[in-house]
Amino acid sequence: MTATAMPRVRTPIGVHLGLGIGAFVMVAPFVWMLLTSTKTLHQILIEPLSLIPHPFTLENYTAAWDAVSFPLAYWNSIYICALVVAGTLLTSAMAAYAFARIDFRGSKVIFGVFLATQMLPMQVTIVPLYLVLAKLGWIDSHLALIVPAALSNPFGVFLMRQFIRSLPVELEEAARIDGAGRWRTFFSVILPNIKPGLAALGVITAIGAWNSFFLPLVVLNSPDLYTVPLMLSQFVGQFGGINYAMIMAASTISIVPMLIAFLIAHRRILNSMAMSGLGGT
């Protein structure tokens, strides 16, 4: 047995079998959702064990599409997500640059307290946060979803600081000799050199913002302002009820664009999400 000689090539069938069963468990609910969404309600109720739709129908999709305004929800989610990502990238990189490279009084203490706030997830502060947002007049406004998310991201600052610290100082010194100040150095030397980091933080932030549910649920009242997850949650009682097929059609409408984006950019997304495991403390 040369078992230890070439482990990279030897992939025991048992490993594939185990991973395959796991993969099936992960994918099966999605397939089941697609199948259910194209069944008639009659079939679902009369033959609960039948998997294949007969007759195949797209009526559930038109019903779900008519029940709520998905295009509006998509627009809301897209522009909120874009502003949160843009704001997070700019302010996180700025703060990270200062913490990594500028010598200012209190920088260590501020950085420590700042990182420690990661121990305070929004769920813990939701009631007083709601009251602060109310004081600002941001209840039932997208500002409540954009500004706090864009302006408070300790993990993002931590991650960007790691990237900036790995840059050679000579890069900035060359810029300074050319007469560039901190701002110009930041925009023309630092930012272009931490693009991989910005991309990773962008992906992590976008996924978080896109799927966020708790804060939108608490602060938004008008259906016109709903994001995709919040719009989808309307199907729980109000529109869905017993219409299981329509609920699955609505879920499909809400999921498919994200999954297509994943298929296209899976390498970047997986590499970025791996970075969310880098210790924040």
Add this chain to the structure above:
Amino acid sequence: MPGASAGQVGSPELRGLPTWRRRDRLHGYVFVAPQVVGTAVFVLIPFLFGIVLAFAKWDGLTTPHWVGLNNFSSVLVDPVFLRSIVNTVLIALITVPIGLGLAIIIAIGLDRIRGRTVYMLCYFAPVLTSSVAVSLIWQQLFRADGNLSEAFAKVLGIAPPDWLGDPHLVLIAVCIVTIWSSLGLNVVIFLAGLQAISPSVLEAARIDGAGPMTMLTKIRLPLLSPVIFFSTVVAVISSFQTFDTVFILTKNGGPDNAARTIVYHVYDIGFRRFEFGLASAASVILFVLTIVVTLVQMRLQKRFVHYES
């Protein structure tokens, strides 16, 4: 102009410095300002405000008045809240070891395998799916008259389990959904950790005659332990915040409140009954619980986590 007034203004500690150093310090504050001010306004101030609120009775409209420790004493004898604490801790105890354990096994399986990408596409898809969609799909799967329960019943020869209607099963249902939807993220993180292990270390061990099992228990897992530790801390904290799944899957915390979590309870009394003081007291208790558990983990880390020197 800034150059001319350089000698007169500024704090004493700035006074002896050359002008550019002083301006540079200012730059430091300006650059950190958006994130630091944002975090102060949207995290730190609400946190401190919440602690104050926990000692008051307030519905958001009338004048608040102080009630001392009343909120805490009434919340801590409320059987529904105590149930939510037990449920929250149970969710952490079930989902963290099983979820991370499965993720470690899967990551080890994926570490040196062909066709890794296809597997990763499968495992990661639920992570990208919003908790609402995930919960809606599983709500249908869990239906007593649905495919899963019927198949379950056929195979085991029992009555179809009513996952969401049975107080003994609803918490398990929440845990299943939680593990299913977060597994892929932990797999990605662990896989990255395993792949970061330098091949020369593994090669050296192989030359020393280490078999695959020894390599795993003596080299790969110890080298992965810092990542496992960090993921455990994160997973515990996030399981303490379980809300979305309970909100969608169950009606009002499930039968007998069997799936009501602390955050669900806070939402219920804060935003349905508008008892802001009471809800804040419950939040403070959640925070204390989170901190204590995290500190205990930090303590334990010294014993179990191996850091490369």
